[in-house]
Each structure stands twice: as structure tokens, then as C-alpha cells.
Amino acid sequence: MIKGEKISSLQLSVLIMGYIFGSSAIMNPSARAKQDAWLAYIIGWIGGLCLLNIYLYISQNNPGKNLIEILKHYFGNYLGGLLGLLYIWYFIHLAALVLRNFGEFFSTNVYTDTPMSFLMLSIMTLIAYLLRKGLEVLGRFSEIFVPITFLQALIVSISLVTLFNLDNFLPVLEFGFQPIIKASFSILTFPFGEVVIFLMIFPYLHKKKTIKKVANYSFLIVGLILLTITLRDLLVLGPDMFARYHFPPGITARMFPLLDLDPLIDNNLLIGGTIKMSVCIFAAVTGITELFNLKDYKVLILPVITISIGLSIWLYEDLFQMHNWADKVYPYYAIPFQIVIPIVLFIIIFFKNRHSNN
Amino acid sequence: MKIIEKLKNIFENNNKIYNQESLNLEDRDKLLHKIKFKNSMNENIEQIKAVFGESYDLNFRKIKIGQEKKVAVLFYISGLVDSNAINDLLKNLEVDLLQINEHLKKKKVDLEYISDHILDNQDVELLDDFDNAMEKATNGSSILLFEGSSFCMVCETKGLKLRSITEPNSEMSIRGPRDGFIESIVTNSSLLRRRIHSPHLWIKDMKIGSLSRTRVAMAYIKGLASEELIEEIETRLRKIDWDTILESGYIQEFIIDQPKTIFPLVERTERPDKVISNLVEGKIAILTDNTPFVLILPTTYNMLLQAPDDYYEIFPIGSFIRLLRFIAFQMSTILPAFYIAVITYHPELLPVSLFLRIAATREGLPFPILFESLLMESIFEVLREAGLRLPRSIGSAISIVGALVLGEAAINAGLVSPPMVVIVALTAIASFTAPSYALASSARMLRYFFILLAGALGLYGILIGFILSLVHLCSLRSFGQPYMQPYAPLIWSDLKDSIVRHNLWNQVKRPKLFGGRTPDRQPKYQKKTSPEEDTK
Numbered sequence: 054m055i056k057g058e059k060i061s062s063l064q065l066s067v068l069i070m071g072y073i074f075g076s077s078a079i080m081n082p083s084a085r086a087k088q089d090a091w092l093a094y095i096i097g098w099i100g101g102l103c104l105l106n107i108y109l110y111i112s113q114n115n116p117g118k119n120l121i122e123i124l125k126h127y128f129g130n131y132l133g134g135l136l137g138l139l140y141i142w143y144f145i146h147l148a149a150l151v152l153r154n155f156g157e158f159f160s161t162n163v164y165t166d167t168p169m170s171f172l173m174l175s176i177m178t179l180i181a182y183l184l185r186k187g188l189e190v191l192g193r194f195s196e197i198f199v200p201i202t203f204l205q206a207l208i209v210s211i212s213l214v215t216l217f218n219l220d221n222f223l224p225v226l227e228f229g230f231q232p233i234i235k236a237s238f239s240i241l242t243f244p245f246g247e248v249v250i251f252l253m254i255f256p257y258l259h260k261k262k263t264i265k266k267v268a269n270y271s272f273l274i275v276g277l278i279l280l281t282i283t284l285r286d287l288l289v290l291g292p293d294m295f296a297r298y299h300f301p302p303g304i305t306a307r308m309f310p311l312l313d314l315d316p317l318i319d320n321n322l323l324i325g326g327t328i329k330m331s332v333c334i335f336a337a338v339t340g341i342t343e344l345f346n347l348k349d350y351k352v353l354i355l356p357v358i359t360i361s362i363g364l365s366i367w368l369y370e371d372l373f374q375m376h377n378w379a380d381k382v383y384p385y386y387a388i389p390f391q392i393v394i395p396i397v398l399f400i401i402i403f404f405k406n407r408h409s410n411n
Numbered sequence: 412m413k414i415i416e417k418l419k420n421i422f423e424n425n426n427k428i429y430n431q432e433s434l435n436l437e438d439r440d441k442l443l444h445k446i447k448f449k450n451s452m453n454e455n456i457e458q459i460k461a462v463f464g465e466s467y468d469l470n471f472r473k474i475k476i477g478q479e480k481k482v483a484v485l486f487y488i489s490g491l492v493d494s495n496a497i498n499d500l501l502k503n504l505e506v507d508l509l510q511i512n513e514h515l516k517k518k519k520v521d522l523e524y525i526s527d528h529i530l531d532n533q534d535v536e537l538l539d540d541f542d543n544a545m546e547k548a549t550n551g552s553s554i555l556l557f558e559g560s561s562f563c564m565v566c567e568t569k570g571l572k573l574r575s576i577t578e579p580n581s582e583m584s585i586r587g588p589r590d591g592f593i594e595s596i597v598t599n600s601s602l603l604r605r606r607i608h609s610p611h612l613w614i615k616d617m618k619i620g621s622l623s624r625t626r627v628a629m630a631y632i633k634g635l636a637s638e639e640l641i642e643e644i645e646t647r648l649r650k651i652d653w654d655t656i657l658e659s660g661y662i663q664e665f666i667i668d669q670p671k672t673i674f675p676l677v678e679r680t681e682r683p684d685k686v687i688s689n690l691v692e693g694k695i696a697i698l699t700d701n702t703p704f705v706l707i708l709p710t711t712y713n714m715l716l717q718a719p720d721d722y723y724e725i726f727p728i729g730s731f732i733r734l735l736r737f738i739a740f741q742m743s744t745i746l747p748a749f750y751i752a753v754i755t756y757h758p759e760l761l762p763v764s765l766f767l768r769i770a771a772t773r774e775g776l777p778f779p780i781l782f783e784s785l786l787m788e789s790i791f792e793v794l795r796e797a798g799l800r801l802p803r804s805i806g807s808a809i810s811i812v813g814a815l816v817l818g819e820a821a822i823n824a825g826l827v828s829p830p831m832v833v834i835v836a837l838t839a840i841a842s843f844t845a846p847s848y849a850l851a852s853s854a855r856m857l858r859y860f861f862i863l864l865a866g867a868l869g870l871y872g873i874l875i876g877f878i879l880s881l882v883h884l885c886s887l888r889s890f891g892q893p894y895m896q897p898y899a900p901l902i903w904s905d906l907k908d909s910i911v912r913h914n915l916w917n918q919v920k921r922p923k924l925f926g927g928r929t930p931d932r933q934p935k936y937q938k939k940t941s942p943e944e945d946t947k
Contacts, residue, residue: 164871167868172868179878182882183878183882190885192899193900194885194899197881197885197895316757316870319874323871323874323875
């Protein structure tokens, strides 16, 4: 890992929160469960908490090592290196996915005449600048902006209270458990399981002991805020509209009489997206540095960002493909990265620990 | 190098060579270091005349001392010395020597004797370093040369005319002391000493500038300011090798961490109370001779938006004023950009009636709104600069031209829309709330950046600009201290004195990162108790 850069517990916490909040501020996979979305969400959330603790266990048993180093340590140079390479691909791909979400949201909702690639390029330029300044600056930046984002999300939710219609919860479990389980699995892989990327960030934490507390608390807080958003969208839009729209929060914000709260949502997405993409690119770049024993990760920032912009444009034809992918493919695509490899690591570490204790 | 050796040899034989025009400054400097006082007084006078050349303000006063009428010469530069002090000196020399004539017969008269027995109640010093003596002479000391002595006596006769202590024009306050720094470093440090009657206030001086040899001093509270910081600043100051230091701005440019920024990384002030309030937080002040502006370091963004008034008024009022200033300052950077973004891209954000009204005023305007705002902002900047430079007697002319011609006439002629003028005026007024002129200037530059972004991408552009500038601010450091503290990195205890000000009895600790030294500022929570509580 890169020496010298350190982030405080608070900075790690805001990074986790901003990262999870990121694109979930506009997209909600739980919407497939219609009026039971909240139930699906809560199940996914609890599952995410379990995954997070598996990741934390892995990190705590390998203090000061990032994911690539851990993989190399347990699987050997070749297999570990291969898995590391896959993870790097996943991080870059994730950045591209978020970027595409971001571009689609802005070009369908606000800037219908502006080319999407221009919007993407402008945000990526910003991220390149941000990452060149280092992880510390990313941490400090999030410290200022993440609280603002949450405040905005809460303001939007509170100002829409009068439009809440509690009948939208009913009927409970109309379609049985299956859609709920499916939706909760989607929620588990996006956004909660994506926290696996923080295995690349945990080694930079200044006070290693606080890691478990910090990560769990921030996970719970951001989960609560996302729950509010889910409930708000469901209650304001009703199950049908909630499931049908591509970006429910953007529509919800427009429901407010006489005033358009949409820019607040844009703002949230921009900040959350910036943090999420920065973390992805940072993880990819430091991963490459680690894998190939390079000295400085900063030279890699521009190339990796260029790749992710190209990838994000090339990923889908249009918005519908994007949603199809997010609904049907992504949950299965993410399984090896978020669940299988970490659990295998967890089992190996667990038995090694037991062995050494005996 | 051989040439210089030769020159030196020639110089030793004949001082006149020093006057040769072919010698450049560097050679002259080297020669100056090599000159020594000679035994013969006349030769010494020749040497002084040679180094100062054809300067007209040199004075050589011949004095005859004692009954033997031994000749001495007092050399000084007129204008720098106090004539009373010179007269006193001469009187002492002549009268006292006559009175103790008896001694003189027995003992040989020389400079050592004079400094020990005759001028023993005056500030005098014996020096054999010619270069140093000449520097003292240019500082207002007078130099006594004596036949047969290969050294001189430097007498303190400084008497420079100075401006009196007045209220600083650039930093006004309603409540607070009315004194400000002036152009003399000695007076300035006395203004600091007047506020801290303790030997723990250390003021360490040094000379910077190969030609100007300006006196620069670091003031700090020993034991509060962190030792590493003091050392770091001192090494940075000693590294400066520039010929003339005319203002503390020169020093600022040489010692800041990151030159590529538009934000002021060093705070400067004319107010002694502001300097002291920072010193007791563990910061360091740099005083420079010949300028009333004192530098305070390390600087944070938070510091630049604080005014002394905030602390002198009771805390709710202080907090309110500070909050107001904070909002107004942010407004001054993004208000025109926001207007453009809303009108061009997001009219749905405005109430319909307001938007219709604005749209009506924009009917038939020749310029697009982006160009219009750039034009008006630039005109305002020109007006402001002109108002600053022009002689005071025609000051009213510019305000008439600015307000009437550019405001009224431009609207009446249908060149610009009235809301635009309102926005520009609001922005200008808001920008004057920043207590730091340097910060206000950086906001002026940022404004154009935001206007262009808003014109290209609307609110999204403003946000991108906002994030960019914040990332930049977060990456800045002033003498190793994060510029955006206590916001990022967040320091809870320091937030008591940030956007709002908590009451003083609640601020127990000093700011954390500037050394964060104990002791606390006060015993824990000496909370104000009401008389009723006291009697219980």
C-alpha cells in the first residue's frame, strides 16, 4: 500500500456513507417488490451488514494489507494475482456503471440537449483532479459534503410529508415472498455488497482499532437514510409509479407543489457519485500499483479514468438496457466478487486462526 | 576571480578605484566586506567617501577634543539622525573632556577611554567592522572616528520621522482598540508588548534582503507556539535571498507552501489586537520593517472570515454577524452564476410571477445573459480599481459616472436588464463583507470561473465548480496545517469558534492543530453565575 496517506475514523465513516449513498440516491432496486419494497430493503440491508462484517473480519486479521495483498498472501502469487486482476476489472467496471447511471440521469432528467459524454467528461475531470490530490483530500472533501447531502435528502423527505399516503403500503405480501427475496438480493448486491471495495481503503485508517465500530455505525446510518428515501418514494408515488419510473427520487422531488426540489436530488447524486467513482478509481489504481509493484499510483489515474469513460459509453445502447442489466444481470455478476471470494477468504482465515490457536 | 583579486590589490593602494564605474554591485559588495578601518583618520574618511560616492547627505563634523585639540570626526547621514541627539553628543564630548582635563594629561585619549569614561551614560558601541558600521550609519547611528584608532565608535542617534499611530483604514471595526501598526518595526513590536506584559512574548529579529537589509521579526509566545513550527518558519525566512524587501507581501510569496493558488495562504493585518489574539492561539506573527502589515501564520480559511468585533460583542450578536458574513461571502462568489443558471436552465426553480417579470425586462436585450453578466462584472471591477487609484479630489466624478451613466443610462438605453444590475450590485456589496481583502480578491476571480461554468452547464456546472474549488481548498496547507480545518479535517472542539462563536467561558481549549499546547485558556467552565445563585 501507499505509505504516508492516512484518513481519520470520521473520514472513513463519511466515505462509506457517501459511497453507499452514491447512486442509490437515484436508483432503487428494491422497487421491484412494489409495495413491499421496504421489506425487501430491510432484508437486503441486514444481509449487507453480515457481508460487511465478513469483510471487516478479513481486514482485521490482515492489518495494513489491502485486498490485493491479502489475495496474494492466501492464494499464492499466481492465483491471487489473477483474482486481484479480476477485482481490478470489477472496480473499473463499477466506476463505469456508476458513471453511466449518472450520465443517464442527467441527460434524461435535466440536460436533455447536452451530449451525455460531455457530462461524463466534466465529472471525470473533476475526479481526476480530486484523486491527484490524494486520499486525504478525498476524505476531507467528503467530510464537508456528505453531511450536506444527508441534510438535503432529509429536507426533501420532510417537505413531502403532506403527500404521504399510507395506503400505499397495502396490501402487504400481495405477490408472496418470491419477489421480495429477489428484490432484497438486488439490494444486497447494489449498493450494500459493493462495500467490498473498502478492503482497499481500510488499510489507510489511522486508528486501526476503531474500524469495526466506525464501519458498522456508518453502515447503519446510511441504511436508515436510504430507508427514509425508499419509504418516501413509495409513499408519495405509490407502488405502481414507484416500480415503473427509472429514477423515482427525481420524480418524487417534482411532486412538491409550486416548487421544484429536483436540483437538490441532482446535487446529492453529483456529490455521492463523485465520492463513489473516486473510491472505485482509487481502488482500481492502487490495486494495479500493488499488483505490478509500481511506485506511484498517481500516474495511473488519467489512463484508468479514460478507460472507464470509454467503457461507460460502450456499456449499453440506452436507458432500458441499463435497467435490464441492473435488474437481471448485475446481481449475479456481483456474486463472485461480493460473496464467493470474500467468504472463501473468511473460511480460510477462520480455520488458520483456529489452527494457530490450538 | 583573478580580476577581483587584482582589483583588491589595487584597492588596497588606492581607494579611488572603488569609484570606478566598471565595478558592478556584486564586486562592490565583495570589496565592501574587505575594507577595514585604518589608523589614520583621514584615510578612514576617504574610505567612507569612496563607498558612499557622490551622495550629498553625508555629514562629517570635526571636533577638537581636550587641550591638546585632538581632532575627531563625527560621521552621520542627515535626515536619519535626531539633531538634538547629535548636539547632546557633541556637547558631552567637548564639555566633559574639558572638565576632566587633569586625567587627560596623564592618560592617552582614545576611543576606548571616551566610551568608558566620557560617554558612559550613552548608547555607544565600539566596532572594527567597516561594513557593519556603514550599515549602522544608514540606520541612523552616527560614527565617531578618532586619529590613531583602527576602529570606530557607533553612537545611537536614530531619529526617523514617523507617521503617528492611527486607526487602520483597511480593517475597520465598531468596537475595539483604535490603534494600528505603522511603518516602524520597533513601534510595532512595542504595540504588541503593550498588550502582553509578560516576558514569554518573544520577538526574534533577522535581516533579510541583500541590498535592503530589512529588519524582519518573528513574534510568538514561547511555550505556546510549537517548536517545529518556529523552526520551520525560521528556516524558510533565512532561505529568502532577494535584494529588497519592500513589503511583507514579498516575504509571504517566498514562504508559502503552495504558490499555485488564488487563496491567501497567509493572513495579514494592521491590527495589533488581531495579532495578539492569534499569538495566544499558538500562531506566529512576522513583523517587517517599513510596512504596517504584519503576517500571521499558519492561516486557515476559517480565520479569514473572522473579525475582531465578533469577540468584542456579546456572543449571540458576534455569532449572528459572523454567520451573516459567511453567507454573504459565499453569495458574493456564486450569486451571478446562480442567476444565470436559473434563468437559462432552470426557470422552474423560480415562482412563475418572478420569472415572468424577469423575462419581461429581458425583452429585446441585445446580449445573451452570459455575456451581459460578464460585461457588467468586468465594468464593476474596472470601476472599483479606478476608484482605488484615482486622486481623492476627483473621487466623486467616478461615482457619478459609475452610478448614473453605467447604471441608469445603460438600463434606459436598453443595453442591460435591471435585474442584472441588481445582481451585480448585490454581489459587490456582499463581497465587501469579507474582513480579509485578499480573500475577497480571490472570490472576485472565482466569480468569473463560476459564471462561465453556469453559462455552460447551469446548476450542474456551478456544483462542479463548487466541488472543484472545495477540493482545491481541502488540498491546501499553510505551514503544514490543513487550510480547511476545523471543517475538514473536522475538529469538534474547534467548531466552537468557526461559523458561529460560542461564549468565551466555553472555549476552554486552544485550537487543536496549531501545536494544541496546554495549558488551557482558562480553568474549566468558569460559568457565569447569577447573583441569586451566589447567595445560595
